[in-house]
Amino acid sequence: MFSKLGAKISSDQKKTRKTKPSLAGTDFLSSWTELQLRESEAEELKKKCAERKEYLEILERRIEDLKKENADIYKPEYSHEAFLKDKEAKVSLKRVKREMKGLREKEAKVERLKEEYAEMTARKETLLCEVQKHSVYKDFMAEVLKLTRFEDVDALTGYFESLLHFRDQLYQKENQVQEQVDQQRRVLLTLEDQHNLLFLQKNNQLAHLQTELDRVRAEALIWDRRWSHIQETAAKKTLELGLIKMATLNLYESTGGVVGPEGVDINDTERQLEQIKSFIKDQKDIMKQYQVILQRKTDEENREAKPQSEANDK
Structure with a gap:
């Protein structure tokens, strides 16, 4: 068999x-x-x-x-x-x-x-x-x-087995590298998500700051206008003050005041006003005395004219 x-x-x-x-x-x-x-x-x-x-x-x-x-x-x-x-x-x-x-x-x-x-x-x-x-x-x-250069089939088979062993090792290394690449890709995706989230947060913060900037600019424009008004008012007040000083100086000089080292300083408006005030007070006192004297004269004339009028009536 x-x-x-x-x-x-x-x-x-x-x-x-x-x-x-x-x-x-x-x-x-x-x-x-x-x-x-x-x-x-x-x-x-x-x-x-x-x-x-x-x-x-x-x-x-x-x-x-x-x-x-x-x-x-x-x-x-x-x-x-x-x-x-x-x-x-x-x-x-x-x-x-x-x-x-x-x-x-x-x-x-x-x-x-x-x-x-x-x-x-x-x-x-x-x-x-x-x-x-x-x-x-x-x-x-x-x-x-x-x-081939091998002596028997077993040697050739061993050579093929070693090549397959090396191929398996390379395949394992490739798998390990691929796993590392996948891990790095996952890390990259995580970082991209975090970056996108941070980008959205910064955009929201930027929008909030832009709104705040617009509000501050509007307030700054209002204050600029107020400052311009204040400057214009200050210029007017300065001009008025200059006119007042010139008028005061003219009044002071017209009252006989002396300007310079021997008298009052040209920029010392307060002393000039005091001198003017004193001059006006003196003039008022003089006017009062003159009015009293004038009143007395009028009364005397009236008393003198009264007997004559009575005599004429008789």
Whole structure:
């Protein structure tokens, strides 16, 4: 049976060698590894099948022997009563019963082993088919080995495995870098959100300050107008003050006041006003005295004129 399977595998391998698929590094190496695993499993199954087959042959021979012994025990020349009378016959009968029981158990075990053998045979057929399916990769590796500097397929496979290991490490580093980039991107988005929020706050603050500036400018315009009015009023008051000083100075000079080192300073308006006030008071006193004198004269004239008028009347 195994020789037939081997011939079938070799013929299928010859058929599959005609087509050489082009695979990527990972698929090719995985197929090569799987092929080696399948071959090792097939070898183990061959050994197990041979052991089970040998064990089944032993069990079948033992079953045949037990059947013969059972047939000899139940032959017509032996009576049941004779066995009961004979002590050795009883022992033999018990032994036969035990062996019959063991025989039934062994038959059940044989059936179970047959089922396991059938399952293992089917498994072996499946593995052989998979080995046949992946044997093309072995041939392809042999062809590739001729084009490389490696001495055997294991060295080439180890080289591919190291390359895949380096690729996995680079992939892990790339994932780590990508995670860092994603983290930095999330940090950037957070900073942008904070910047936008701060920008909105500053815009609101700027709008508030602009409103306050407009209000202050309006108030400043009002105060500018008031200041202009105050300046105009101050100019008028200054002009009026100058006119008053000039008029006071003229009055002071007209009253006989002296301006200069010998008299009152030209800018000392208060003393000039006091001198004018004193002059006016003196003039009022003089006028009062003159009016009193004039009144006296008038009264005297009236008294003198009264007797003359009476005399004329008479």
